[in-house]
Amino acid sequence: MRVANTFAPTTLAQTGHIGVLKSSEDSGAHADRDQAAISALKSQLEQLRGTKSPQYTELGHLSFWPNIDRAKTEVRDHGAHFTAIGKVQSLHDAIDVTYLPISLANAICLDPVMTKAKGFEVALVQGGSAKLVELDNWSLMNLDVKEVLGLVKRLQDETGLSVADIKRSVEPYTIQTIGLAEMHRSYLRDIQEFPVLVVSQTCAQAWLEAAALAGVGTRQILAIDNLPDQSMDTGQLRDVLDDCIQRRRPVLQLVAGEVPSDGPVDDGHPNNATPDPLEQLLDLRSDYFAKGLAFPLRVDGLSIS
16 A cells, blocks of 8 residues: 555655756856866765774775664764765765665676576575575665675675675676666666655755765655654654555665754754654664665664664
């Protein structure tokens, strides 16, 4: 059953956060400035990738905070805030994690070098395990983040393939090589909807800006209403996630309300938001793991894989 209109999420496009359309005269004047801003952001992202904290788990440039106990401590101490650059990075990471298993499965099936990996198994979020190449696309796009981060290392250990061989075989099938549209056209014909970013209505404007830079359209951003205490309406959230399952629409990540602080946040405005209850959101996510829907949870500056 589709989500009733009463519970329909608001896209950021519907809230008016869609930017200002430029006239033809304005567009030329702003082109150089916009390109310079994008180049600067990309440069900062490259620097960010080279200076990760040892508390992160990495695969290539993917970086997630896997220790839930540590994340809870950081949330309680209000010790982390997510910068605009961090938001762009997080969306790139989420896209990579969502699509990497698709790329890897196609490489194993189509590249003779990867033949010995055809029996390679992965853990499923709903329990049990299965051969990677026997999973449908929906299951491949809903593996646990920690499982995805360990794929290359496990393949190397279990098959004897070198990291160089694996990367060389996977590269022709990656998002970075063929792009999102070609990925869906060639390998994901049964997934009719692009993945979505689910955010609290109190999310910072920088999430919209980050989405644009990461190639995520405003129609792919679903905003969940807030309760009177400004926490996320988990009832509506469940309806939205149920709809994603029915429509086979992957969830890139769930962005909860920001952690309150006494000082300004990265956009220069005071942060008076009520934090979403972390335990409640973790329990909710576990419920959806059991249904086969996986997604990382972000609370302000923390990524809980």
